[in-house]
Amino acid sequence: MDFRQITAAERTAQMFPLTAYAFTPSPWPAEDEERYRGRMQFNETALNLVAEEGGQALASVVGYRMRQNVRGLVHGMAGVASVASHPSARRRGLVRGLLERLLRQMREEGSAVSALYPFRPSFYARFGFVGIPRHRTATFAPEGLAHLIRAELPGEVERRPMADGFEAYESLTRRLLEERHGFSVFDDNQTAGFRDDKVWLAVARSEGEVVGAVRYHIAEYGGDLVAEDLLTTGPLGRALLLQFFARHVDQVARVTVTVGTDEVPELWGTDLAVTTEGRVNHPRKGGPMVRALDMPALSGTPVGAGDVTIEIPDDEFVGGVWRLSSEDGRLAVAKGSNPAATLTVGGFSALLYGVLDPVEVFTRGLGELTAEAISPLTTLFPRRMPYLFSDF
Ligand SMILES: CC(C)(COP(=O)(O)OP(=O)(O)OC[C@H]1O[C@@H](n2cnc3c(N)ncnc32)[C@H](O)[C@@H]1OP(=O)(O)O)[C@@H](O)C(=O)NCCC(=O)NCCS
Incomplete structure (x- = not known):
């Protein structure tokens, strides 16, 4: 068995069949492979490892070179993903061999911590990882935030396609990396891959400063506005983005937004009916796991x-x-x-x-x-x- 680091260009031939079989509906359509190949330019800085036998990759792991804030100190973080082995090669210790090599190499290259999303937490507990909270989603009708519609707030929200608002979004995530416990970001190469995501970006500014941003899409007229992480620097950014959601009254029936465990959505408005859910199940919705790599x-x-x-x-x-x-x-x-x-x-x-x-x-x-x-x-x-x- 050979354990080998491969390039991003090699991933389509070596890793794609393993991870597509493990994580996507299959057999998969031919265009999936082309889409994967197209994304590899954004993976050039990732650490890609495979276990090979007779030239065939039987198991894979990927380490993303990320950064994470832990209690106010920003560290290099090994973001572990694409952990998969061929069904005929499972339970032979291949993934153990790969994961140990990945953590060793990324620690040597400066990662003091590591994080991943598990299919089953007890598997990664064997490698020293422990669970942290999964994000919550808050779901509410925009009418519940009616008090905000005409509120005079010292700031404004601008809606742009992701590509146009990318720099503002990036500057906010870099700021939150310095300020928010647990917050992690990809490196610049990986992050560039999000520029062309087909989503709207709402950016909240006050006196020219970006104080909030949220990516979202509208599923259908009279249906759902589905928002990703509600990113804010504080209460003003949050209020501006909630006001923006409130102004979708009569256009969408519900807003769903991702929040951290420190958000209390039932306090966003007096008559706000809201469901806040933290749903964890396996293998699809595991809470993330973390571990220290360097004391x-x-x-x-x-x-x-x-x-x-x-x-x-x-x-x-x-x-x-x-x-x-x-x-x-x-x-x-x-x-x-x-x-x-x-x-x-x-x-x-x-x-x-x-x-x-x-x-x-x-x-x-x-x-x-x-x-x-x-x-x-x-x-x-x-x-x-x-x-x-x-x-x-
Ligand atoms: C999960 C998976 C990656 C394990 O790969 P593998 O090559 O069989 O793993 P290993 O043989 O290296 O096993 C490592 C350890 O985990 C244990 N283990 C393996 N599969 C396990 C499972 N499903 N549940 C609990 N423990 C498991 C092994 O017994 C071994 O323990 P030990 O080293 O302490 O003795 C593989 O089954 C797979 O590809 N599954 C489908 C895709 C997937 O879910 N990937 C994980 C995404 S987060």
């Missing part, structure tokens, strides 16, 4: 107070005994001794990302903690829900 790179992360030594056993990337302490509100990471807690990579990553507290880490079977470890781990890593944003 020293986490130094400088904004944290609360605390000083504790932990052990992460048996992990090639972050294994060891680590003293974690706060220096002026920033995490200091050093080699330590006499650990007060033993955490799996998933358990540590759950604390780092703010999705579980130490007691939950224990009850979920992700660590053994002494009583004196619980308090400093709780204060060092306060609960704080991440919003991954990028879908891949």
Whole structure:
């Protein structure tokens, strides 16, 4: 068995048959392959790995070179996708071999964290990943936001085809990368592939500054306005975009929009009837998963107070005994001794990302903690829900 890095140009012959069989209806129409080939120019910076036997690819993984904000510090992030093996080659450890190579190489090239969307979380838990929240969708009739229709807000919303608003959208996502916990973006090469997406873009500006943006399409007259992530820098951007939705009253029956767990749509209006759903199922709608790949790179992360030594056993990337302490509100990471807690990579990553507290880490079977470890781990890593944003 050969494990090999292939170019984007090789992917259509090598990877497409594996991933199309795994993830799309099949047999697939001939144009699917051409469409895939056409997208490969935007994948030239991705790390593409295959396991080959006799010149035939039997398994694949792809690593996107992304960036992610974790508690205010922006890291290189390995976005893992296209994980598939040929049915006749499954359960032979091929994907394990590929995934370990991918994480090793991307860590060496600067990724301190990794994220993916699982078909089954327990599969990726074996590789140290832990779940973070799946986004929610809010669905409501625009009438519920009638109070906004004539509101005088200090700003305006402009609707453009995605291609025309691309720079404004990009500048907003780059700003949110710096400001929002969990937010991740692709590299420039990959991002350029979104420019020609057939969607509308509503851009909210106040005094010339972009304060919100949302991609959307209208499914039919009298039907649904389907919006993607509601991206805003704060309440004004949100109000401007909601006002824009409200002005579709009598044109569409419902608006559906993607939001993070920190949004509370029932507070958007007094008479607003809204359904907010966080639907997780497998294999199609898994909540994303994350893991830390590089402990020293986490130094400088904004944290609360605390000083504790932990052990992460048996992990090639972050294994060891680590003293974690706060220096002026920033995490200091050093080699330590006499650990007060033993955490799996998933358990540590759950604390780092703010999705579980130490007691939950224990009850979920992700660590053994002494009583004196619980308090400093709780204060060092306060609960704080991440919003991954990028879908891949
Ligand atoms: C899921 C899939 C990629 C696994 O590939 P594979 O080559 O069989 O995986 P491996 O043999 O390397 O298995 C790795 C580990 O996961 C375990 N495993 C494999 N499939 C599993 C499954 N469906 N559920 C739980 N564990 C599984 C293996 O036992 C092995 O454990 P170990 O290394 O700790 O002993 C493959 O079945 C597939 O292509 N499925 C369809 C596409 C898909 O769902 N891809 C994932 C998208 S996120």
